[in-house]
Amino acid sequence: MVTLNSKIPEGPLAEKWSNHKASIKLVNPANKKKLDIIVVGAGASGASAAATLAELGYNVKVYCFQDSSRRAHSIASQGGINATKNYKNDGDSDYRLFYDMIKGGDFRAREANVYRLAEISNNVIDQYVAQGVPFAREYSGYLTTRSFGGVQVSRTFYAQGQTGQQCTLAAYQALMRQINAGKAKMFTRRDVLDLVVINGKARGIITRNLITGEIERHSAHAVVFATGGYGTVYYLSTLAINSNVTAAMAAFRKGALFANPSMAQIHPTCIPVLNEYQSKLTLMSESLRNDGRVWVPKKKGDKRPANEIPEEERDYYLERRYPAFGNLVPRDVASRAAKERCDAGYGVGETGLSVYLDFKDAINIQGKETIAGKYGNLFDLYLKITGINPYKEPMRIYPAAHYTMGGLWVDYNLMTTIPGLYAIGEANFSDHGSNRLGASSLLQCSADGYFILPVTIGDYLADEIKTPKISTDTPEFEKAEKAVKEKLNKLLSVKGTQTVTSFHKRLGHILWSYSGMIKNENGLKKAFKLVSELKEEFWKNVKIPGGLNELNHELEKASRVADFFDVAKLIITDALDRKESCGAHFREEYQTEEGEPKRDDKNYSYVSAWEYTGEDKPPKLNKEELKFKYVKVTERSYK
Amino acid sequence: MNITLKIWRQKNEHAKGKFVTYKLDDVSKEMTFLEMLDYLNEKLIKEGNDPVAFDSDCREGICGMCGLYINGRPNGPKKGVTACQLSMSVFKDGDTITVEPWRAKAFPVIKDLIVNRNAFDKIIQVGGYISVTTGSAPEANSIPVKKENAERAFDSGICIGCGACVAACKNASAMLFIGAKVSQLALLPQGRVEAKERVKTMVAKMDELGFGNCSNTGACEAECPKEIKLTNIARLNREFYKANLS
Ligand SMILES: Cc1cc2nc3c(=O)[nH]c(=O)nc-3n(C[C@H](O)[C@H](O)[C@H](O)COP(=O)(O)OP(=O)(O)OC[C@H]3O[C@@H](n4cnc5c(N)ncnc54)[C@H](O)[C@@H]3O)c2cc1C
Ligand code: SF4
Ligand code: FES
Numbered sequence: 001m002v003t004l005n006s007k008i009p010e011g012p013l014a015e016k017w018s019n020h021k022a023s024i025k026l027v028n029p030a031n032k033k034k035l036d037i038i039v040v041g042a043g044a045s046g047a048s049a050a051a052t053l054a055e056l057g058y059n060v061k062v063y064c065f066q067d068s069s070r071r072a073h074s075i076a077s078q079g080g081i082n083a084t085k086n087y088k089n090d091g092d093s094d095y096r097l098f099y100d101m102i103k104g105g106d107f108r109a110r111e112a113n114v115y116r117l118a119e120i121s122n123n124v125i126d127q128y129v130a131q132g133v134p135f136a137r138e139y140s141g142y143l144t145t146r147s148f149g150g151v152q153v154s155r156t157f158y159a160q161g162q163t164g165q166q167c168t169l170a171a172y173q174a175l176m177r178q179i180n181a182g183k184a185k186m187f188t189r190r191d192v193l194d195l196v197v198i199n200g201k202a203r204g205i206i207t208r209n210l211i212t213g214e215i216e217r218h219s220a221h222a223v224v225f226a227t228g229g230y231g232t233v234y235y236l237s238t239l240a241i242n243s244n245v246t247a248a249m250a251a252f253r254k255g256a257l258f259a260n261p262s263m264a265q266i267h268p269t270c271i272p273v274l275n276e277y278q279s280k281l282t283l284m285s286e287s288l289r290n291d292g293r294v295w296v297p298k299k300k301g302d303k304r305p306a307n308e309i310p311e312e313e314r315d316y317y318l319e320r321r322y323p324a325f326g327n328l329v330p331r332d333v334a335s336r337a338a339k340e341r342c343d344a345g346y347g348v349g350e351t352g353l354s355v356y357l358d359f360k361d362a363i364n365i366q367g368k369e370t371i372a373g374k375y376g377n378l379f380d381l382y383l384k385i386t387g388i389n390p391y392k393e394p395m396r397i398y399p400a401a402h403y404t405m406g407g408l409w410v411d412y413n414l415m416t417t418i419p420g421l422y423a424i425g426e427a428n429f430s431d432h433g434s435n436r437l438g439a440s441s442l443l444q445c446s447a448d449g450y451f452i453l454p455v456t457i458g459d460y461l462a463d464e465i466k467t468p469k470i471s472t473d474t475p476e477f478e479k480a481e482k483a484v485k486e487k488l489n490k491l492l493s494v495k496g497t498q499t500v501t502s503f504h505k506r507l508g509h510i511l512w513s514y515s516g517m518i519k520n521e522n523g524l525k526k527a528f529k530l531v532s533e534l535k536e537e538f539w540k541n542v543k544i545p546g547g548l549n550e551l552n553h554e555l556e557k558a559s560r561v562a563d564f565f566d567v568a569k570l571i572i573t574d575a576l577d578r579k580e581s582c583g584a585h586f587r588e589e590y591q592t593e594e595g596e597p598k599r600d601d602k603n604y605s606y607v608s609a610w611e612y613t614g615e616d617k618p619p620k621l622n623k624e625e626l627k628f629k630y631v632k633v634t635e636r637s638y639k
Numbered sequence: 640m641n642i643t644l645k646i647w648r649q650k651n652e653h654a655k656g657k658f659v660t661y662k663l664d665d666v667s668k669e670m671t672f673l674e675m676l677d678y679l680n681e682k683l684i685k686e687g688n689d690p691v692a693f694d695s696d697c698r699e700g701i702c703g704m705c706g707l708y709i710n711g712r713p714n715g716p717k718k719g720v721t722a723c724q725l726s727m728s729v730f731k732d733g734d735t736i737t738v739e740p741w742r743a744k745a746f747p748v749i750k751d752l753i754v755n756r757n758a759f760d761k762i763i764q765v766g767g768y769i770s771v772t773t774g775s776a777p778e779a780n781s782i783p784v785k786k787e788n789a790e791r792a793f794d795s796g797i798c799i800g801c802g803a804c805v806a807a808c809k810n811a812s813a814m815l816f817i818g819a820k821v822s823q824l825a826l827l828p829q830g831r832v833e834a835k836e837r838v839k840t841m842v843a844k845m846d847e848l849g850f851g852n853c854s855n856t857g858a859c860e861a862e863c864p865k866e867i868k869l870t871n872i873a874r875l876n877r878e879f880y881k882a883n884l885s
Pocket of ligand 1 (some may be wrong): 040042043045063064065066071072073076078079080163164190191192193227228229238239240243244246247283402403424425426427438439440441442443445
């Protein structure tokens with residue numbers, strides 16, 4: 001059994017981070033030059049970490065599967081990034097952001113981590129502005145903000161609907177600067193397939209060069225995984241089609257704990273599934289709910305065009321059910337409410353699986369130009385994909401898999417249970433509890449990468465200054481490389497009849513049906529059986545053309561899907577264990593009379609941290625008890 | 640609908656490529672262009688053939704990973720879209736569609752429709768940034784930026800680094816790509832400090848990497864999926880002259 005030590009510093013909440021920084025070990029500049037760090041992933045978290053570590057003087061090696069670090073999926077994030085600047089003078093503060101996230105996460109996140117995010121948020125905005133991120137501004141030339149779901153202040157900084165693109169490019173450019181300076185080295189088109197652990201410490205990775213197919217060894221004094229989320233386990237999601245969980249699963253198999261795997265966010269405002277060939281779902285930023293009103297017809301199966309349905313026959317169900325927050329309730333609440341209406345027969349569109357998001361009133365009040373200024377590119381995107389003009393007709397939206405709150409378990413230093421292995425950004429579990437609030441992931445990724453990891457990693461590396469360069473010529477590297485080759489060759493040798501994608505689609509369908517917005521015990525048990533059977537079938541009947549030593553997309557996909565089966569089982573196991581509802585984890589058996597999630601704080605106020613016990617063996621549950629000292633744990637209400 | 644595809648197949652960088660013809664039935668108008676290629680590949684795999692290699696990731700027009708020369712134009716007949724956003728509804732039953740990779744000396748073919756665009760990263764590496772070390776940034780509102788400038792910087796900053804501009808240009812020039820980054824940073828007070836050095840190093844790198852010169856035909860602007868304007872090249876030229884005068 002692993003002992004979980006979250007290493008939360010002593011002292012009052014608002015002083016923990018400063019005290020911690022003041023007391024942890026440091027590495028002096030001369031020694032930093034002798035230390036190598038591997039960063040896997042180059043999105044908002046990985047690129048910012050790699051650039052900052054290189055600026056500090058470490059030798060940094062960065063890996064990603066795309067052809068350039070600029071293409072990490074952070075690039076697609078849309079609506080904004082939170083900070084407690086309080087420029088609007090509307091009563092915002094570090095404590096308020098902290099409280100909103102703790103409550104938004106339905107009291108399943110760590111207080112100390114979340115408070116630290118709030119504290120760092122303003123530095124993140126300062127950093128991005130200095131790097132040239134063109135955030136939205138007032139005529140005065142000063143920065144402006146907007147509101148996001150689950151909060152009552154306006155604290156979200158944005159660059160139209162492409163905030164993530166602008167922030168990611170800023171981090172990318174900072175990394176490119178360090179490459180030019182010779183402090184960082186980039187390895188693109190690489191799949192990281194395994195982690196190498198030597199004497200209990202993370203010392204390297206095994207990669208596959210996606211152009212030549214060569215299996216390579218890379219070593220370092222410490223390894224950072226910034227590999228993003230695994231929402232693609234659902235097949236259709238708002239993630240990139242190559243987003244995956246392979247690195248995290250490799251770490252899991254080598255002893256890192258996987259926390260809260262079942263905590264997956266289904267985002268309420270996505271373009272609905274339009275046809276069976278679809279390869280991904282496109283998000284329509286949550287910021288749209290600032291001005292858009294969500295409704296369905298009051299009459300079941302009303303097939304009239306939206307504009308012909310008179311005002312009094314529309315059910316603005318979010319405003320009706322949640323008068324205090326209205327259209328700005330958190331994502332999990334908005335998603336379930338949409339599903340509830342559609343399941344009850346009030347959904348719109350061909351399939352009845354969508355609801356309206358209407359800008360008519362906003363355009364009437366604020367004018368078309370103002371609305372275009374705020375959402376112009378999102379409206380264009382919507383028009384491009386659906387052929388519907390949101391200036392004239394309401395958008396049709398439906399929930400889609402979007403974000404994973406779960407991920408590798410990390411302590412306050414962002415280190416996993418494997419010494420020397422860190423996880424940052426969406427790949428870790430730390431700050432969002434059971435539901436993430438909008439615009440807080442970019443914040444977390446950037447805080448982790450620019451300001452937290454570069455400090456905390458020193459505490460570990462201070463004891464490594466005498467460790468010479470790590471050789472890749474060791475039995476551990478040998479063994480890991482061999483295992484990777486064997487697994488890939490095994491996949492290639494199946495030579496079955498069904499394509500990788502067909503398996504991925506089936507897996508996604510099982511999870512969406514039984515472990516999506518609403519779960520129950522029978523469904524989850526059934527899903528576990530179905531996934532196990534599908535996994536077996538996959539290893540017997542998958543068909544992968546081509547060989548190992550060439551560019552082979554099907555092999556890449558197969559290796560990812562193989563890991564999706566394992567994480568799917570972990571997701572279901574976790575969902576079965578958690579006999580309560582909280583945030584995005586909604587078990588039908590545990591709900592209030594009004595259909596809201598019913599937490600069980602007495603028995604489930606913990607982070608579930610799963611430990612690998614062997615291939616297809618049930619993982620072992622470790623619990624990190626959550627203690628709330630600075631907030632009153634209450635029923636989460638948005639009414 | 641029925642579609643005939645003529646697709647460039649090339650085993651690797653050094654192999655000689657050729658067009659191969661595929662017939663595809665039951666193509667839905669609802670597919671995107673890449674979903675149509677997925678559909679072709681699923682079929683090829685089932686038949687025991689090698690699928691067509693092409694790049695993509697976000698599938699929503701923002702990562703810049705996809706990019707195909709379709710019927711002689713970057714990303715096909717529709718303006719302002721990437722290949723992943725191109726809907727098959729722009730084609731008709733019976734159409735023949737030619738699909739090629741980007742063609743440019745600086746973007747060698749890796750396999751089939753995949754090219755190597757590392758040259759873009761190399762250009763950014765020599766100056767496409769503001770050199771601010773983490774932690775040294777001043778309070779965000781201490782640098783007011785005219786709303787209009789912030790918006791124009793955004794309009795330049797939305798370049799996705801896809802390379803369609805290079806593929807569209809008969810000289811394979813990267814001026815629109817560089818112009819977009821130089822303009823974004825030059826429009827902001829934070830970026831002015833290094834403006835001269837930046838434009839010089841980036842242009843020098845572009846020449847070194849084998850991109851051609853700009854002869855003002857405007858093909859790049861017409862084919863850019865993000866509709867980055869030619870005014871970015873004008874600003875690049877102005878910045879370049881200014882930098883070399885002083
Ligand atoms: C459509 C969309 C909109 C969003 N909008 C917002 C928003 O407005 N505000 C907000 O705060 N958040 C938003 N989010 C969430 C946020 O964008 C993500 O959580 C965040 O960007 C994740 O960043 P990351 O650095 O952790 O990972 P990513 O940016 O996903 O990067 C992952 C990196 O890891 C690499 N990688 C992964 N696996 C491997 C492997 N096995 N081998 C090698 N490399 C690997 C990839 O190449 C990539 O470089 C949005 C998300 C989506 C999908
Ligand atoms: S300028 Fe346009 S075409 Fe050129 S790389 Fe940028 S987005 Fe692509
Ligand atoms: S796949 Fe990202 S732009 Fe087309």
